[in-house]
Amino acid sequence: MFVFRIDNRSGVPPYLQLVQQVRQAVLLGFLRQGDRLPLIREVAETLAINPNTVAKAYRQLEQEDLVTGRPGQGTFVNEAPTAGMSAATYTSLRRGLETWLNRAHAAGLDEQAVNALFTAVVNRAKNENIA
Amino acid sequence: MTWLAWRQHRAEVFTLSLLVAAIGLFLLVAGSSMRSLFPDGAAACAGGLTDGSDACSTAIRRLNEEHGYASKMLSLLNLVPFLIGAFLGAPLVARELEAGTWQFAWTQAVPRMRWLAVKLGALGALTATLAVALTASITWYRQPLDVLNSRFTTDAFDLEGLVPAGYALFAFAAATAAGAVLRRSLPALAVALGAYLAVRVVVAGWLRPNVQAPRSIMERVAADDATLDAGGSRISTGDRADWIIASGYADPSGRHLSVYEAVEMDVAARAAGVDFSAYMHERGIQQWVLYHPADRFWMFQLIEAAIFVGLAAALLALVVWRIKRRVF
Amino acid sequence: MTTTEYALRTDGLGKRYRRTWALRDCTLSVPTGRVIALVGPNGAGKSTLLRLVVGLLAPTSGTVEVLGQSPAANTPQVLSRIGFLAQEHPLYKHFTVADLLHMGRSCNLRFDQGLAERRLAQLDIPLDRKAGALSGGQQAQVALALALAKRPDLLVLDEPMASLDPVARLEFLQALMGAVAADGMTVLFSSHVVPELERVCDHLIVLNHSRVTLAGDIETLLAEHRLLVGPRTTADLDKAGTVVEASHSDRHTTLLVRDGGGPTAPGWQANPIGLEDLVLAYLRRPTRHDVEAPAFSEVPA
Structure with a gap:
């Protein structure tokens, strides 16, 4: 069964943390099609979190078409939207990033600098796409 | 709700019942031996030491020698109606306020006025019942003495008839009211004792002789x-x-x-x-x-009992008012 | 039926003890199904408000309505719809847990003893133990189980976790949130600890110096407020009356504004604000003028 975590100090709203965790797990293949997410009650109880928050996260995941709620049965993971990415592609992309990270470290970049650089590139790409 | 009242106060109920039963048992034994002095009944010796028969003189002399402690013991028994009333009354409200459980008790589905009515009703009735039981055993014990002496002496009047129940109800109400005001059981008990002694002394010493023109x-x-x-x-x-x-x-x-x-x-x-x-x-x-x-005995009893019951009612009205107003 | 859509409504609610007002001018509407945090420093009037809500106190002024009914009426019907856990979760210490359940049954119109027993069994709390012999966390759990067994529509808790250690706190919150998820009741609880609120609550009431200074759904409140950082200025920035708090350092001025977003003035940068900072900002506000106009405060940075 999938296990959620909540970080009180992250500054990210709790519901968004839940959404991101499912999104990431689906992307990384930890959650596969047909997997059942824990019941709202179970999540609320184990995390000591407001059930409305969990419900909201599940609603958002449904809107993103990542999961489907089936009344009386639970919430199930849909076919991964990243079906286009094969395991081989995933592995090779990941390898490439690891190689790049090693170079960055060799060049003396610490974690913060790496993150800043990565974000800057991603943002630039986003802006170019919009433009 | 009645279950709660019983569960909360059963320890006091057991203790007080035991106390009254023990006193009753003792009076039964002591009273039997007192009666054995008068095989023909004490009424035969009602003439007193001087103009009774020899047997009566002997019996009365032995009564004075062997049962001389009766008077001291009986004045001690004056405290029992207080004990009955005060031990049931003092914790009634005060214990809830002390422990904060009033917030627990009054947020169940029993409205607080009903809660109070059940408690006052049940414990008040119990107070009166125990006092009546005590009165009955004392009256039985005192039968020879009552025949020989006036029932107007404090030994008799304060312990027989209607007044002990009145005293007990007054102690109950005084302790309950003191508890509701002071919010603590023990100080409430002390205040109730003071009030009990003061009112009884005033009533017995000043009011009682003047109830009616002598x-x-x-x-x-x-x-x-x-x-x-x-x-x-x-x-x-x-x-x-x-x-x-x-x-x-x-x-x-x-x-x-x-x-x-x-x-x-x-x-x-x-x-x-x-x-x-x-x-x-x-x-x-x-x-x-x-x-x-x-022959004024019963009228005096009725009037004095009415005075104490009236005072008790006034004090309980204060309790009701305080709890109804939600001052806590 | 519009009245029952609100779990709690107050209008001009006030309570005075002799000369001091413990709560005044409290006007609130809280929809059902929320988990509401009542936040404020000690002595702000939180307990007074909660006791008014559950009918333990009668208002000095104004009205309070719970689920469309007046709790001050103190009828069995209203009382059975409200569950209450007072501060320090008082129980009859010499009662066994089973006695307490018996009491719950005998003093309530509806009492789900099975539910209470299941909860206590899950927590390994023995029924034959005296309440006074249980740990603080267990006592809180027993009190919670009793309140939940009433199957209330509104559960009110006064500083429920203040006296608990961290493990007991978590367990208590788990039990509470599980119950909310299962039964969908409205929960109103007071706290003076802010950090753990965000994961638990979706509605917030800030009480300071006997007055409500902020109330609303947390999400809405966070969306309406933002922090503006710009060059230092001491000019009157509050022409629109939206500034909640202003602080100045040597070069910068930081403003907490409630303007619902929108464009920022040139040279100013807008940042979202976290729940904890938002609550603290409202708790820091001076008392007298808070209703009329937000005041500025010089905060050395």
Whole structure:
């Protein structure tokens, strides 16, 4: 069964943390099609979190078409939207990033600098796409 | 709700019932031995030590010797109605306020006024019941004494009839009210004891003799009265069961004489070599007595019980008002 | 039926003890199904408000309505719809847990003893133990189980976790949130600890110096507020009356504004604000003028 975590100090709203965790797990293949997410009650109880928050996260995941709620049965993971990415592609992309990270470290970049650089590139790409 | 009242107060109920039962048992044993002194019943000796038979004189003498502790014991028993009422009343509200459980109790689906009604009703009824049980055993125990003496003495009047239940209810109400105001059981108990003693002393010492105008008898001293005593008049009302409030001598005009004046006359009589009663008779001195006749017993009981029950009702009204107003 | 859509409504609610007002001018509407945090420093009037809500106190002024009914009426019907856990979760200490359940049954119109027993069994709390012999966390759990067994529509808790250690706190919150998820009741609880609120609550009431200074759904409140950082200025920035708090350092001025977003003035940068900072900002506000106009405060940075 999938296990959620909540970080009180992250500054990210709790519901968004839940959404991101499912999104990431689906992307990384930890959650596969047909997997059942824990019941709202179970999540609320184990995390000591407001059930409305969990419900909201599940609603958002449904809107993103990542999961489907089936009344009386639970919430199930849909076919991964990243079906286009094969395991081989995933592995090779990941390898490439690891190689790049090693170079960055060799060049003396610490974690913060790496993150800043990565974000800057991603943002630039986003802006170019919009433009 | 009744279950809760029972569960909360059952320890006090057990303890007090045990206390009353133990007192009852003791009085049963002591009373049986007292009765065995009078095989024909104490009524046969109602004439007293002087004009009864030899058997009666012996019995009464033995009664005084062997049961002399009765008076002290009985005055101690005056505290039992207080114990009954106060131990049930003091924690009734105070314990809830002390422990904060009033917030727990009054947020169940029992409205607080009903909660209070059940508690006051059940514990008040229990107080009265225990007091009546105590009264019954004391009255049974005192039967020979009551036949021989007036039931108006504090030994008897305060422990028989209706008043003990009234005292107990007053103690119950005083302890409950003190608890509701002070919010602590123990200080409430102390305050209730103070109030109980104060009210009882005032009522018994001042109010009771004046509940109704006493009757009076005034008659000239007989010339040959051998029982005449300079220390005080021993004039009889004709019934040993009457309650003598006061007695003494008076001059022919009816003015009461002080003890000093009476003693002076005694000295003068001796100096003149005349018999005291003859001396008094000659000067027209009268003896007087103020008394309540024995048949007023139940009316006095009723009035005094009503006073205490009335005070109890007023105090309980204060409790109801405080809890209704939600001052906590 | 519009009245029952609100779990709690107050209008001009006030409570005075002799000369001091413990709560005044409290006007609130809280929809059902929320988990509401009542936040404020000690002595702000939180307990007074909660006791008014559950009918333990009668208002000095104004009205309070719970689920469309007046709790001050103190009828069995209203009482059975409200569950209450007072501060320090008082229980009859010499009662066994089973006695307490018996009491719950005998003092309530509806009492789900099975539910209470299941909860206590899950927590390994023995029924034959005296309440006074249980740990603080267990006592809180027993009190919670009793309140939940009433199957209330509104559960009110006064500083429920203040006396609990961290493990007991978590367990208590787990039990509470599980119950909310299962039964969908409205929960109103007070706290003076802010950090753990965000994961638990979706509605917030800030009480300071006997007055409500902020109330609303947390998400809405966070969306309406933002922090503006710009060059230092001491000019009157509050022409629109939206500034909640202003602080100045040597070069910068930081403004907490409630303007619902929108464009920022040139040279100013807008940042979202976290729940904890938002609550603290409202708790820091001076008392007198808070209703009329937000005041500025010089905060050395």
